[in-house]
């Protein structure tokens with residue numbers, strides 16, 4: 001079984017599970033978090049499956065840099081460019097979906 005068969009975010013990228021798309025290009029997909037923790041809370045993911053950000057950084061650092069660029073574009077549109085970027089990495093850090101995703105939180109002044 002390939003990663004995409006049993007991975008929630010691979011299923012979202014493939015359109016088998018609905019999502020609210022914010023941005024898409026050849027390598028990257030961004031969609032609204034179903035349980036937002038900020039006025040604008042978007043998940044930015046590579047279309048290729050990597051379990052976490054360390055795996056992505058080791059295998060495709062250019063895609064990791066691109067995810068940061070996409071986050072910046074989202075924040076430029078939503079909130080004069082200010083944003084918080086979070087990669088929960090590992091069960092004990094609160095990662096629940098093991099397809100790397102950047103949480104982009106913006107759209108309002110965030111708590112420190």
Ligand code: 5GP
Nearest residue numbers: 019031032033034035088094095096097098
């Ligand atoms: P993690 O806890 O792994 O860092 O983040 C997973 C995120 O995915 C959570 O913020 C959660 O709300 C979001 N999420 C889980 N299932 C779905 C879903 O089916 N659709 C969307 N849009 N977000 C989801």
Ligand code: ZN
Nearest residue numbers: 007010049099
């Ligand atoms: Zn996946």
